[in-house]
Amino acid sequence: NTQIPRGAPIVWLHERILDEAKKRERMNTCGLLKEIYRIEKSARHMNELIDSIQFPVGEEKEEVVRRRVEELGIVYGALKNELDPLEKQVREVFHRIVKSRTEWLDSIARGSQ
Numbered sequence: 001n002t003q004i005p006r007g008a009p010i011v012w013l014h015e016r017i018l019d020e021a022k023k024r025e026r027m028n029t030c031g032l033l034k035e036i037y038r039i040e041k042s043a044r045h046m047n048e049l050i051d052s053i054q055f056p057v058g059e060e061k062e063e064v065v066r067r068r069v070e071e072l073g074i075v076y077g078a079l080k081n082e083l084d085p086l087e088k089q090v091r092e093v094f095h096r097i098v099k100s101r102t103e104w105l106d107s108i109a110r111g112s113q
Helices: 007-026 032-052 059-111
Strands: none
Touching: 007 059, 032 059
16 A cells, blocks of 8 residues: 655645744734625625616716725735735645656556566
8 A cells, every 4th residue: 555645745835824824913914804805895885886876877976886996906906916826826736746646656657667
């Protein structure tokens, strides 16, 4: 019964997650939960606004809609800035796992020849 040597990439991922959690603790934030909450809040406000709009739209309502859209854009930007590095790290770990598994399979194949 042969074990697949994939501990190193998993340990590396675990350490990275802990490092990120420590950074967030130092900043006294809830990480992405804050952005998710802001997206939900912005979406709820947009839905309420859409339900209440009657045409023609007055300048005041138009300004409210414009501010809500800008607010949603800011939240999206913050979320994207947080997730892009995480996505890159997950991709790197995935490739490390695939590489170590491929190397393991190659060594098994060489050993059986």
